[in-house]
Amino acid sequence: MEEHAVSNSSIQTPAPRYTRVSACFSLLLVALLPLAACRKSSFPRYPANYREYAYVTIGGNNTVAVLDLVNLRPDRVLNVGADPTGITANPRRNEVYAVNSRSGTISVIDTVVNKVAATIPVHRQPYFIDVSADGTRAFVANAGSNNVSVIDLNRRREIAAIGVGEGPGLARISRDATSLVVTNRVSGSITIIDAATLKVRSVFSGCPGATDAVILPDSSKAFIACSGGHQVMVIALARAATPATAGQPDRELALLDVGHTPVQLALKPDGGEIFVSNFNSDTISEIATDTNEVGGAYLIGAHPAFGIVSADNSTLWVSNFNADTVEVYSIDDGKRINSVHVGDGPDALAFSSAGNLLLSVNTRSGDLAVVRTMSYTLSGQTQPGALFTMLPAGKNPHAIAVKSFRLR
DSSP states (O other): OOEEEEEEEEEOOOSOOSOOOOOOOOOOOOOOOOHHHHHHHHOOOOOTTEEEEEEEEETTTTEEEEEETTTTEEEEEEEOSSSEEEEEEOSSSSEEEEEETTTTEEEEEETTTTEEEEEEEOOSSEEEEEEOTTSSEEEEEETTTTEEEEEETTTTEEEEEEEOSSSEEEEEEOTTSSEEEEEETTTTEEEEEETTTTEEEEEEOOOTTEEEEEEOTTSSEEEEEETTTTEEEEEEOOBOOOSSSOOBOOEEEEEEEOSSSEEEEEEOTTSSEEEEEETTTTEEEEEETTTTEEEEEEEOSSSEEEEEEOTTSOEEEEEETTTTEEEEEETTTTEEEEEEEOSSSEEEEEEOTTSSEEEEEETTTTEEEEEESSEEOTTSOEESOEEEEEEEOOSSEEEEEEEEEEEO
Protein backbone atom coordinates (compact mmCIF):
# COMPACT_ATOMS: atom_id res chain seq x y z
CA MET A 1 0.00 0.00 0.00
CA GLU A 2 1.39 3.40 -0.94
CA GLU A 3 1.20 6.17 1.61
CA HIS A 4 2.37 9.68 2.29
CA ALA A 5 2.48 11.89 5.36
CA VAL A 6 0.53 15.12 5.45
CA SER A 7 1.47 16.30 8.93
CA ASN A 8 2.89 15.12 12.20
CA SER A 9 4.29 16.28 15.49
CA SER A 10 6.62 14.63 17.90
CA ILE A 11 7.20 15.39 21.55
CA GLN A 12 9.84 14.02 23.80
CA THR A 13 10.79 14.27 27.40
CA PRO A 14 14.21 15.70 28.25
CA ALA A 15 17.02 13.66 29.76
CA PRO A 16 16.27 11.85 33.07
CA ARG A 17 15.72 14.41 35.81
CA TYR A 18 14.58 12.60 38.94
CA THR A 19 13.60 9.13 39.97
CA ARG A 20 10.06 8.09 39.09
CA VAL A 21 8.15 5.92 41.51
CA SER A 22 6.18 3.43 39.45
CA ALA A 23 2.64 2.74 40.59
CA CYS A 24 0.56 -0.33 39.87
CA PHE A 25 -1.05 -0.23 36.46
CA SER A 26 -4.55 1.22 36.62
CA LEU A 27 -7.26 1.97 34.10
CA LEU A 28 -9.29 5.06 34.91
CA LEU A 29 -12.71 5.43 33.43
CA VAL A 30 -14.49 8.75 33.16
CA ALA A 31 -17.94 9.57 31.88
CA LEU A 32 -17.75 10.26 28.17
CA LEU A 33 -19.76 12.95 26.50
CA PRO A 34 -21.59 11.73 23.40
CA LEU A 35 -19.04 11.70 20.61
CA ALA A 36 -21.44 13.06 18.04
CA ALA A 37 -22.12 16.13 20.15
CA CYS A 38 -18.38 16.71 20.68
CA ARG A 39 -17.64 16.39 16.98
CA LYS A 40 -20.19 19.07 16.20
CA SER A 41 -18.44 21.67 18.32
CA SER A 42 -14.73 20.85 18.52
CA PHE A 43 -13.76 17.65 16.70
CA PRO A 44 -12.53 17.72 13.10
CA ARG A 45 -14.20 15.55 10.49
CA TYR A 46 -11.61 13.20 9.06
CA PRO A 47 -11.59 11.75 5.54
CA ALA A 48 -11.87 7.98 5.32
CA ASN A 49 -8.20 7.53 4.47
CA TYR A 50 -6.88 9.68 7.35
CA ARG A 51 -4.89 8.04 10.15
CA GLU A 52 -3.48 9.52 13.32
CA TYR A 53 -1.80 7.67 16.18
CA ALA A 54 -0.05 8.46 19.44
CA TYR A 55 2.94 6.29 20.35
CA VAL A 56 3.89 6.04 24.04
CA THR A 57 7.04 4.32 25.30
CA ILE A 58 6.21 1.98 28.22
CA GLY A 59 9.41 1.39 30.17
CA GLY A 60 7.96 -1.11 32.62
CA ASN A 61 6.59 -3.40 29.91
CA ASN A 62 9.29 -3.03 27.18
CA THR A 63 6.58 -1.95 24.76
CA VAL A 64 5.19 0.96 22.79
CA ALA A 65 1.46 1.57 23.23
CA VAL A 66 -0.27 2.66 20.02
CA LEU A 67 -3.40 4.77 20.50
CA ASP A 68 -5.85 5.62 17.71
CA LEU A 69 -6.54 9.38 17.88
CA VAL A 70 -9.23 9.34 15.21
CA ASN A 71 -11.44 6.92 17.13
CA LEU A 72 -9.92 7.66 20.58
CA ARG A 73 -9.19 4.08 21.55
CA PRO A 74 -6.20 1.77 22.09
CA ASP A 75 -4.98 0.31 18.80
CA ARG A 76 -2.29 -2.21 19.79
CA VAL A 77 0.84 -2.82 21.84
CA LEU A 78 4.22 -3.33 20.14
CA ASN A 79 7.09 -5.27 21.71
CA VAL A 80 10.33 -3.34 21.39
CA GLY A 81 13.64 -3.45 23.31
CA ALA A 82 14.29 -3.21 27.05
CA ASP A 83 13.20 -0.01 28.82
CA PRO A 84 12.06 2.19 25.91
CA THR A 85 12.37 5.88 26.81
CA GLY A 86 12.60 8.58 24.12
CA ILE A 87 10.50 8.50 20.96
CA THR A 88 10.04 10.74 17.93
CA ALA A 89 8.32 10.77 14.54
CA ASN A 90 9.97 11.27 11.16
CA PRO A 91 8.70 14.51 9.57
CA ARG A 92 9.02 13.14 6.01
CA ARG A 93 8.14 9.47 6.13
CA ASN A 94 5.66 7.32 8.01
CA GLU A 95 8.02 6.07 10.67
CA VAL A 96 8.42 6.49 14.42
CA TYR A 97 11.63 5.70 16.35
CA ALA A 98 11.70 4.36 19.92
CA VAL A 99 14.90 4.41 21.99
CA ASN A 100 15.50 1.22 24.01
CA SER A 101 17.76 2.33 26.85
CA ARG A 102 18.75 -1.04 28.34
CA SER A 103 19.03 -2.78 24.97
CA GLY A 104 21.14 -0.08 23.33
CA THR A 105 18.94 -0.12 20.23
CA ILE A 106 16.44 1.92 18.23
CA SER A 107 13.14 0.34 17.12
CA VAL A 108 11.83 1.57 13.76
CA ILE A 109 8.01 1.49 13.68
CA ASP A 110 6.18 1.51 10.36
CA THR A 111 3.15 3.66 11.20
CA VAL A 112 1.05 2.51 8.23
CA VAL A 113 0.88 -1.08 9.48
CA ASN A 114 1.96 -0.32 13.08
CA LYS A 115 4.67 -2.94 13.22
CA VAL A 116 8.35 -2.87 14.14
CA ALA A 117 10.12 -2.78 10.77
CA ALA A 118 13.76 -2.76 11.92
CA THR A 119 16.05 -2.60 14.95
CA ILE A 120 19.19 -0.45 14.80
CA PRO A 121 22.02 -1.05 17.32
CA VAL A 122 23.61 2.02 18.90
CA HIS A 123 25.60 2.19 22.19
CA ARG A 124 25.06 2.02 25.96
CA GLN A 125 22.06 3.67 27.61
CA PRO A 126 20.63 5.73 24.78
CA TYR A 127 17.81 7.97 25.93
CA PHE A 128 16.87 10.65 23.39
CA ILE A 129 16.53 10.72 19.59
CA ASP A 130 16.07 13.63 17.19
CA VAL A 131 15.53 13.58 13.42
CA SER A 132 16.69 16.11 10.82
CA ALA A 133 14.07 18.23 9.07
CA ASP A 134 14.57 16.34 5.81
CA GLY A 135 13.96 13.02 7.55
CA THR A 136 17.22 11.39 6.43
CA ARG A 137 19.29 11.34 9.62
CA ALA A 138 18.72 10.64 13.30
CA PHE A 139 20.88 11.58 16.27
CA VAL A 140 20.93 9.53 19.48
CA ALA A 141 22.54 10.60 22.78
CA ASN A 142 24.12 7.54 24.43
CA ALA A 143 24.40 8.39 28.14
CA GLY A 144 26.38 5.26 29.05
CA SER A 145 28.93 5.62 26.24
CA ASN A 146 29.51 9.39 26.32
CA ASN A 147 28.87 9.67 22.60
CA VAL A 148 26.23 10.49 19.99
CA SER A 149 25.18 8.02 17.28
CA VAL A 150 24.45 9.38 13.81
CA ILE A 151 22.01 7.15 11.93
CA ASP A 152 21.39 7.02 8.19
CA LEU A 153 17.64 6.43 8.11
CA ASN A 154 17.64 5.39 4.44
CA ARG A 155 20.05 2.55 5.15
CA ARG A 156 18.90 2.12 8.77
CA ARG A 157 22.35 1.92 10.27
CA GLU A 158 24.80 3.96 12.34
CA ILE A 159 27.32 5.88 10.24
CA ALA A 160 29.23 7.69 13.00
CA ALA A 161 29.73 7.79 16.77
CA ILE A 162 30.95 11.16 18.05
CA GLY A 163 32.53 11.51 21.49
CA VAL A 164 31.03 14.21 23.69
CA GLY A 165 30.91 15.02 27.42
CA GLU A 166 29.95 12.76 30.30
CA GLY A 167 26.38 11.49 30.50
CA PRO A 168 24.85 13.04 27.36
CA GLY A 169 21.09 13.10 27.66
CA LEU A 170 19.94 14.99 24.60
CA ALA A 171 21.18 15.69 21.07
CA ARG A 172 19.11 18.20 19.13
CA ILE A 173 19.64 19.12 15.48
CA SER A 174 19.05 22.66 14.19
CA ARG A 175 16.40 23.21 11.53
CA ASP A 176 19.03 24.16 8.94
CA ALA A 177 20.96 20.93 9.75
CA THR A 178 24.22 22.76 10.48
CA SER A 179 24.47 22.43 14.29
CA LEU A 180 23.91 19.52 16.68
CA VAL A 181 23.53 20.63 20.32
CA VAL A 182 24.34 17.98 22.95
CA THR A 183 23.64 18.41 26.67
CA ASN A 184 26.06 16.52 28.94
CA ARG A 185 24.26 16.12 32.23
CA VAL A 186 27.01 14.57 34.34
CA SER A 187 29.85 16.86 33.21
CA GLY A 188 27.58 19.92 33.19
CA SER A 189 28.60 20.96 29.70
CA ILE A 190 27.29 21.49 26.17
CA THR A 191 28.94 20.07 23.06
CA ILE A 192 28.26 21.68 19.68
CA ILE A 193 28.87 19.41 16.67
CA ASP A 194 29.14 20.50 13.07
CA ALA A 195 26.41 18.38 11.48
CA ALA A 196 28.04 18.46 8.04
CA THR A 197 31.49 17.23 9.06
CA LEU A 198 30.30 15.30 12.16
CA LYS A 199 33.14 16.88 14.16
CA VAL A 200 33.01 18.60 17.56
CA ARG A 201 33.03 22.34 16.98
CA SER A 202 32.78 23.82 20.48
CA VAL A 203 32.40 22.85 24.15
CA PHE A 204 30.88 25.07 26.86
CA SER A 205 31.15 24.30 30.57
CA GLY A 206 29.39 25.87 33.54
CA CYS A 207 25.89 24.42 33.06
CA PRO A 208 25.38 21.98 35.97
CA GLY A 209 22.97 19.17 35.17
CA ALA A 210 22.59 20.28 31.54
CA THR A 211 19.27 18.75 30.54
CA ASP A 212 16.90 20.16 27.94
CA ALA A 213 17.78 22.32 24.95
CA VAL A 214 15.84 24.21 22.29
CA ILE A 215 17.11 25.81 19.08
CA LEU A 216 15.40 28.83 17.56
CA PRO A 217 13.60 28.26 14.23
CA ASP A 218 16.20 30.37 12.40
CA SER A 219 18.99 28.15 13.87
CA SER A 220 20.76 31.20 15.35
CA LYS A 221 20.69 30.38 19.07
CA ALA A 222 20.39 27.49 21.50
CA PHE A 223 18.98 27.72 25.02
CA ILE A 224 19.98 25.04 27.55
CA ALA A 225 18.38 24.25 30.92
CA CYS A 226 20.99 23.83 33.68
CA SER A 227 18.81 21.66 35.90
CA GLY A 228 21.48 21.22 38.60
CA GLY A 229 21.06 24.87 39.50
CA HIS A 230 18.77 27.71 38.54
CA GLN A 231 19.95 29.00 35.20
CA VAL A 232 19.50 28.77 31.43
CA MET A 233 22.55 29.12 29.20
CA VAL A 234 22.24 30.98 25.87
CA ILE A 235 24.63 30.09 23.04
CA ALA A 236 24.90 31.83 19.67
CA LEU A 237 25.47 29.15 17.05
CA ALA A 238 28.21 29.56 14.45
CA ARG A 239 27.37 30.88 11.04
CA ALA A 240 29.39 30.93 7.86
CA ALA A 241 30.44 34.18 6.25
CA THR A 242 28.35 35.45 3.34
CA PRO A 243 28.73 38.47 1.04
CA ALA A 244 26.23 40.28 3.24
CA THR A 245 27.26 39.12 6.74
CA ALA A 246 30.44 38.26 8.58
CA GLY A 247 30.97 34.76 9.90
CA GLN A 248 30.98 34.02 13.60
CA PRO A 249 31.98 31.12 15.87
CA ASP A 250 29.82 29.49 18.54
CA ARG A 251 29.84 31.72 21.62
CA GLU A 252 28.13 31.96 24.99
CA LEU A 253 25.82 34.96 25.19
CA ALA A 254 24.29 34.78 28.66
CA LEU A 255 23.60 32.72 31.76
CA LEU A 256 20.06 33.62 32.81
CA ASP A 257 18.70 33.22 36.34
CA VAL A 258 15.35 31.42 36.41
CA GLY A 259 13.83 29.19 39.13
CA HIS A 260 15.27 26.19 40.95
CA THR A 261 15.78 23.01 38.91
CA PRO A 262 14.81 24.12 35.41
CA VAL A 263 14.04 20.79 33.74
CA GLN A 264 12.31 21.61 30.45
CA LEU A 265 12.05 24.44 27.91
CA ALA A 266 8.89 25.15 25.88
CA LEU A 267 9.55 27.24 22.78
CA LYS A 268 6.76 29.19 21.10
CA PRO A 269 6.31 28.12 17.47
CA ASP A 270 7.19 31.66 16.35
CA GLY A 271 10.44 31.47 18.34
CA GLY A 272 9.79 34.68 20.25
CA GLU A 273 9.63 33.33 23.79
CA ILE A 274 10.66 30.32 25.86
CA PHE A 275 8.88 29.10 28.99
CA VAL A 276 10.99 27.30 31.59
CA SER A 277 9.51 24.64 33.88
CA ASN A 278 11.23 25.21 37.26
CA PHE A 279 10.54 21.89 38.98
CA ASN A 280 11.55 22.83 42.53
CA SER A 281 10.22 26.39 42.46
CA ASP A 282 6.69 25.50 41.33
CA THR A 283 7.04 28.25 38.73
CA ILE A 284 7.49 28.94 35.05
CA SER A 285 9.92 31.58 33.83
CA GLU A 286 9.46 33.54 30.61
CA ILE A 287 12.49 34.31 28.41
CA ALA A 288 12.45 36.77 25.50
CA THR A 289 14.65 35.13 22.87
CA ASP A 290 15.61 38.31 21.00
CA THR A 291 16.99 40.13 24.06
CA ASN A 292 17.95 37.08 26.18
CA GLU A 293 16.07 38.52 29.14
CA VAL A 294 13.90 36.84 31.78
CA GLY A 295 10.55 38.60 31.87
CA GLY A 296 9.34 37.13 35.15
CA ALA A 297 8.39 33.98 37.03
CA TYR A 298 4.83 32.82 37.68
CA LEU A 299 3.50 30.27 40.16
CA ILE A 300 1.98 27.40 38.18
CA GLY A 301 1.60 24.44 40.58
CA ALA A 302 3.39 21.60 42.35
CA HIS A 303 6.53 20.57 40.44
CA PRO A 304 5.99 21.66 36.82
CA ALA A 305 7.68 19.06 34.60
CA PHE A 306 6.78 19.77 30.97
CA GLY A 307 5.34 22.63 28.93
CA ILE A 308 4.04 22.95 25.39
CA VAL A 309 2.75 25.99 23.47
CA SER A 310 -0.24 25.93 21.13
CA ALA A 311 0.30 26.38 17.39
CA ASP A 312 -1.23 29.87 17.47
CA ASN A 313 1.27 30.95 20.20
CA SER A 314 -1.57 31.94 22.55
CA THR A 315 -1.55 29.35 25.35
CA LEU A 316 1.01 27.42 27.35
CA TRP A 317 0.05 24.03 28.79
CA VAL A 318 2.07 22.78 31.77
CA SER A 319 2.01 19.39 33.51
CA ASN A 320 2.35 19.58 37.30
CA PHE A 321 3.95 16.30 38.29
CA ASN A 322 2.94 16.30 41.94
CA ALA A 323 -0.43 18.05 41.56
CA ASP A 324 -1.86 15.63 38.97
CA THR A 325 -2.99 18.57 36.86
CA VAL A 326 -2.33 20.30 33.58
CA GLU A 327 -2.44 24.08 33.87
CA VAL A 328 -3.54 26.39 31.05
CA TYR A 329 -1.65 29.70 30.93
CA SER A 330 -2.68 32.59 28.68
CA ILE A 331 0.51 34.02 27.20
CA ASP A 332 -1.07 37.29 26.08
CA ASP A 333 -2.77 37.88 29.44
CA GLY A 334 0.13 36.59 31.54
CA LYS A 335 -2.04 34.50 33.83
CA ARG A 336 -3.33 30.99 34.48
CA ILE A 337 -6.82 30.55 33.07
CA ASN A 338 -7.70 26.92 33.86
CA SER A 339 -6.57 23.78 35.67
CA VAL A 340 -7.45 20.31 34.38
CA HIS A 341 -7.18 17.27 36.64
CA VAL A 342 -5.55 14.39 34.79
CA GLY A 343 -3.88 11.18 36.03
CA ASP A 344 -1.20 10.55 38.64
CA GLY A 345 2.22 12.00 37.82
CA PRO A 346 1.62 13.85 34.52
CA ASP A 347 4.79 14.58 32.60
CA ALA A 348 5.20 14.51 28.79
CA LEU A 349 2.61 16.38 26.72
CA ALA A 350 1.68 16.41 23.03
CA PHE A 351 -0.97 17.97 20.83
CA SER A 352 -2.95 16.12 18.21
CA SER A 353 -2.17 17.28 14.68
CA ALA A 354 -5.29 19.45 14.50
CA GLY A 355 -4.55 20.90 17.95
CA ASN A 356 -8.01 20.07 19.30
CA LEU A 357 -6.63 17.52 21.76
CA LEU A 358 -3.86 17.67 24.35
CA LEU A 359 -2.39 14.33 25.45
CA SER A 360 -0.84 13.94 28.90
CA VAL A 361 1.37 10.94 29.79
CA ASN A 362 0.68 10.06 33.42
CA THR A 363 3.73 8.20 34.67
CA ARG A 364 2.45 6.89 37.99
CA SER A 365 -1.07 5.86 36.99
CA GLY A 366 0.12 4.38 33.70
CA ASP A 367 -2.42 6.03 31.43
CA LEU A 368 -2.96 8.83 28.94
CA ALA A 369 -5.30 11.74 29.62
CA VAL A 370 -7.08 13.14 26.56
CA VAL A 371 -7.94 16.81 27.11
CA ARG A 372 -10.05 18.93 24.76
CA THR A 373 -8.15 22.16 24.20
CA MET A 374 -11.42 24.02 23.67
CA SER A 375 -14.83 23.00 24.97
CA TYR A 376 -18.16 24.67 25.60
CA THR A 377 -20.22 25.14 28.73
CA LEU A 378 -23.98 24.50 28.81
CA SER A 379 -24.50 28.23 28.28
CA GLY A 380 -22.36 28.15 25.13
CA GLN A 381 -19.28 29.84 26.61
CA THR A 382 -15.87 28.64 25.44
CA GLN A 383 -13.60 27.00 28.00
CA PRO A 384 -9.92 26.18 27.35
CA GLY A 385 -9.16 22.70 28.62
CA ALA A 386 -11.57 19.95 29.66
CA LEU A 387 -10.83 16.29 30.36
CA PHE A 388 -12.44 14.16 27.68
CA THR A 389 -11.33 10.61 28.46
CA MET A 390 -8.52 8.41 29.76
CA LEU A 391 -6.81 5.71 27.71
CA PRO A 392 -4.73 2.85 29.18
CA ALA A 393 -0.99 2.92 28.49
CA GLY A 394 1.07 0.62 30.73
CA LYS A 395 3.57 0.49 33.58
CA ASN A 396 5.95 3.46 33.74
CA PRO A 397 5.23 5.34 30.49
CA HIS A 398 7.93 7.82 29.47
CA ALA A 399 7.43 9.81 26.29
CA ILE A 400 4.99 10.37 23.44
CA ALA A 401 5.09 11.04 19.70
CA VAL A 402 2.15 11.77 17.39
CA LYS A 403 2.05 10.84 13.70
CA SER A 404 -0.68 11.58 11.15
CA PHE A 405 -0.94 10.71 7.44
CA ARG A 406 -3.33 9.74 4.66
CA LEU A 407 -3.44 6.43 2.82
CA ARG A 408 -3.80 6.34 -0.93
